[in-house]
Amino acid sequence: xxxxxxxxxxxxxxxxxxxxxxxxxxxxxxxxxxxxxxxxxxxxxxxxxxxxxxxxxxxxxxxxxxxxxxxxxxxxxxxxxxxxxxxxxxxxxxxxxxxxxxxxxxxxxxxxxxxxxxxxxxxxxxxxxxxxxxxxxxxxxxxxxxxxxxxxxxxxxxxxxxxxxxxxxxxxxxxxxxxxxxxxxxxxxxxxxxxxxxxxxxxxxxxxxxxxxxxxxxxxxxxxxxxxxxxxxxxxxxxxxxxxxxxxxxxxxxxxxxxxxxxxxxxxxxxxxxxxxxxxxxxxxxxxxxxxxxxxxxxxxxxxxxxxxxxxxxxxxxxxxxxxxxxxxxxxxxxxxxxxx
Amino acid sequence: xxxxxxxxxxxxxxxxxxxxxxxxxxxxxxxxxxxxxxxxxxxxxxxxxxxxxxxxxxxxxxxxxxxxxxxxxxxxxxxxxxxxxxxxxxxxxxxxxxxxxxxxxxxxxxxxxxxxxxxxxxxxxxxxxxxxxxxxxxxxxxxxxxxxxxxxxxxxxxxxxxxxxxxxxxxxxxxxxxxxxxxxxxxxxxxxxxxxxxxxxxxxxxxxxxxxxxxxxxxxxxxxxxxxxxxxxxxxxxxxxxxxxxxxxxxxxxxxxxxxxxxxxxxxxxxxxxxxxxxxxxxxxxxxxxxxxxxxxxxxxxxxxxxxxxxxxxxxxxxxxxxxxxxxxxxxxxxxxxxxx
DNA sequence: GTCTGCGTTGCAAGCGTTTGCAGAAATCGC
DNA sequence: GCGATTTCTGCAAACGCTTGCAACGCAGAC
Numbered sequence: 001x002x003x004x005x006x007x008x009x010x011x012x013x014x015x016x017x018x019x020x021x022x023x024x025x026x027x028x029x030x031x032x033x034x035x036x037x038x039x040x041x042x043x044x045x046x047x048x049x050x051x052x053x054x055x056x057x058x059x060x061x062x063x064x065x066x067x068x069x070x071x072x073x074x075x076x077x078x079x080x081x082x083x084x085x086x087x088x089x090x091x092x093x094x095x096x097x098x099x100x101x102x103x104x105x106x107x108x109x110x111x112x113x114x115x116x117x118x119x120x121x122x123x124x125x126x127x128x129x130x131x132x133x134x135x136x137x138x139x140x141x142x143x144x145x146x147x148x149x150x151x152x153x154x155x156x157x158x159x160x161x162x163x164x165x166x167x168x169x170x171x172x173x174x175x176x177x178x179x180x181x182x183x184x185x186x187x188x189x190x191x192x193x194x195x196x197x198x199x200x201x202x203x204x205x206x207x208x209x210x211x212x213x214x215x216x217x218x219x220x221x222x223x224x225x226x227x228x229x230x231x232x233x234x235x236x237x238x239x240x241x242x243x244x245x246x247x248x249x250x251x252x253x254x255x256x257x258x259x260x261x262x263x264x265x266x267x268x269x270x271x272x273x274x275x276x277x278x279x280x281x282x283x284x285x286x287x288x289x290x291x292x293x294x295x296x297x298x299x300x301x302x303x304x305x306x307x308x309x310x311x312x313x314x315x316x317x318x319x320x321x322x323x324x325x326x327x328x329x330x331x332x333x334x335x336x337x338x339x340x341x
Numbered sequence: 342x343x344x345x346x347x348x349x350x351x352x353x354x355x356x357x358x359x360x361x362x363x364x365x366x367x368x369x370x371x372x373x374x375x376x377x378x379x380x381x382x383x384x385x386x387x388x389x390x391x392x393x394x395x396x397x398x399x400x401x402x403x404x405x406x407x408x409x410x411x412x413x414x415x416x417x418x419x420x421x422x423x424x425x426x427x428x429x430x431x432x433x434x435x436x437x438x439x440x441x442x443x444x445x446x447x448x449x450x451x452x453x454x455x456x457x458x459x460x461x462x463x464x465x466x467x468x469x470x471x472x473x474x475x476x477x478x479x480x481x482x483x484x485x486x487x488x489x490x491x492x493x494x495x496x497x498x499x500x501x502x503x504x505x506x507x508x509x510x511x512x513x514x515x516x517x518x519x520x521x522x523x524x525x526x527x528x529x530x531x532x533x534x535x536x537x538x539x540x541x542x543x544x545x546x547x548x549x550x551x552x553x554x555x556x557x558x559x560x561x562x563x564x565x566x567x568x569x570x571x572x573x574x575x576x577x578x579x580x581x582x583x584x585x586x587x588x589x590x591x592x593x594x595x596x597x598x599x600x601x602x603x604x605x606x607x608x609x610x611x612x613x614x615x616x617x618x619x620x621x622x623x624x625x626x627x628x629x630x631x632x633x634x635x636x637x638x639x640x641x642x643x644x645x646x647x648x649x650x651x652x653x654x655x656x657x658x659x660x661x662x663x664x665x666x667x668x669x670x671x672x673x674x675x676x677x678x679x680x681x682x
Numbered sequence: 683g684t685c686t687g688c689g690t691t692g693c694a695a696g697c698g699t700t701t702g703c704a705g706a707a708a709t710c711g712c
Numbered sequence: 713g714c715g716a717t718t719t720c721t722g723c724a725a726a727c728g729c730t731t732g733c734a735a736c737g738c739a740g741a742c
Contacts, residue, residue: 056461058728120397399698
């Protein structure tokens with residue numbers, strides 16, 4: 001026998017003080033009905049007195065599984081990720097599951113560490129909402145046999161569902177909306193990235209513009225994600241000398257950053273230039289002017305993800321599929337008829 | 342012997358395939374130097390092949406402690422909380438600690454559940470950044486012997502540090518700044534709450550206004566936290582018929598909500614009414630007009646919290662103290678000279 | 683007064699690690 | 713070539729819990 005770590009309160013301590021066996025205490029704490037109610041209340045009283053809290057690690061180990069939903073996101077600063085996380089969290093809590101989140105900050109070594117963590121924790125299900133992921137890591141998850149859902153990355157597999165938003169549709173719709181308002185010189189502000197889904201957005205933008213009016217001009221700008229990234233991209237745009245009458249942004253946060261920089265330059269929105277976003281975050285409604293954007297149903301996405309990883313199979317969305325979500329244009333005050341140049 | 346759950350990859354499986362004992366595998370995986378390098382590389386190869394990931398629950402159990410920092414926050418939607426969380430997370434990662442967060446959503450049963458979770462996880466340290474907490478729960482944490490830091494709640498104890506922001510100072514400074522600009526009719530927009538720290542803010546506001554100019558008018562409004570809460574409070578203010586020339590908000594998010602509603606009403610900021618906030622979140626810089634606010638150094642707070650719960654004792658901030666942070670006024674464009682009424 | 687059956691409880695193995703200690707293998711000195 | 717060291721490795725207990733199975737006590741049936 002080794003040294004006894006007497007500090008830690010455990011089942012045995014409670015059992016001893018209550019004059020029963022550990023199994024009985026365990027059964028009481030797990031609400032197994034076979035315990036006589038007098039015993040039950042005595043045990044509960046003792047547990048309370050001793051300030052006992054079950055060791056969750058031991059529990060998970062003994063049960064051979066944990067009641068934890070793992071969530072990996074790129075960046076909680078972006079309300080898009082945050083909202084999905086919040087939905088997942090509330091779904092999980094509703095089922096008595098705990099949640100462990102990890103941010104990757106767009107750093108791949110952090111992603112790796114997060115995946116390892118989740119597998120090490122033997123999470124019951126895993127949601128990965130990041131913008132880039134190497135094939136190799138996807139395989140690691142697939143091999144772990146943990147039911148998982150990914151956002152817009154790779155192809156679905158046995159235990160992995162892939163969910164993506166059809167940005168192409170959203171971009172097309174937005175472009176033709178702006179075209180109808182007379183815009184013939186447009187810019188797209190997105191992320192720097194060589195990933196297929198991202199570069200596809202740029203391509204779609206250019207094609208859409210030219211399809212609407214073959215003589216229209218279209219240019220691409222990019223920056224890091226977030227308010228600052230939007231601002232930075234807008235700066236580059238202004239310095240490039242290109243003067244679009246409308247700017248499509250890949251998300252609302254960047255759009256707000258863009259608007260900030262345009263205002264700085266003395267431009268008025270939407271009089272001088274129209275701006276649109278994607279996501280329809282709460283801020284889109286509160287910024288000035290309120291932002292025209294493409295609504296992406298983040299709650300719905302969250303629910304779908306939850307269902308597909310922990311939906312017990314009998315649900316509509318089970319693991320191993322691809323699910324596509326369509327955005328929807330929400331018109332507010334940041335867009336208007338094109339300024340005559 | 343019971344049924345063997347053959348699916349789960351474990352140390353034994355690796356040990357067997359590599360022809361060594363589990364202890365050796367364990368030592369390899371923990372980078373204990375006593376292992377011969379040929380054995381070491383063989384084990385690593387097998388672990389890789391088998392796609393082995395150590396079970397973190399078993400590890401924590403065996404080690405008798407976990408390398409986890411627990412964080413409980415009210416609401417990650419509020420960048421104030423989010424920023425502190427992010428700082429804590431990065432400090433923790435820098436030390437090889439993992440992080441588990443829980444949101445309480447201002448719900449006390451969620452707070453209770455979160456505290457239980459953290460204790461059950463035997464976290465190495467606990468940061469509690471919530472706006473309300475019952476004495477009883479504070480005691481639970483104190484009894485758990487886990488090093489903890491609380492934000493603005495209760496009094497410091499043996500293993501608990503309390504950190505708070507001196508809102509009174511910030512409010513006084515803001516009021517006298519506005520007074521100097523000629524404002525004599527001011528409103529304060531805060532949270533509904535009977536808690537001492539919150540009601541003290543209201544009191545401080547009223548006193549400050551009257552101290553600056555005894556004839557000045559001051560009124561209090563309140564709403565839930567967040568953009569919507571600010572908007573709601575502004576609505577009530579407008580409906581009350583009170584027409585302040587300046588509105589102090591208890592945080593930036595509410596201030597942005599307030600501005601939105603004022604604009605809706607056709608009021609111009611700061612020409613018709615000045616608005617100020619607290620926190621100095623990123624959005625304060627990006628909203629329109631950029632917000633005059635009281636900077637609260639959230640990064641610093643995060644670092645202090647981390648130090649005080651996991652600072653190994655030899656650091657400047659150790660558990661069991663009270664630490665007070667002063668806000669600092671940042672003037673932007675949402676404030677100006679009072680409109681002559 | 684035995685027997686059956688049921689509601690309760692206890693025993694002990696097992697979950698996948700870590701780690702003190704002892705034993706085995708390799709290295710060295712002479 | 714042999715004992716003394718020094719490495720290296722394995723054994724087995726421990727971490728705190730769950731849970732299948734067996735055992736116990738007691739009621740009612742006969």
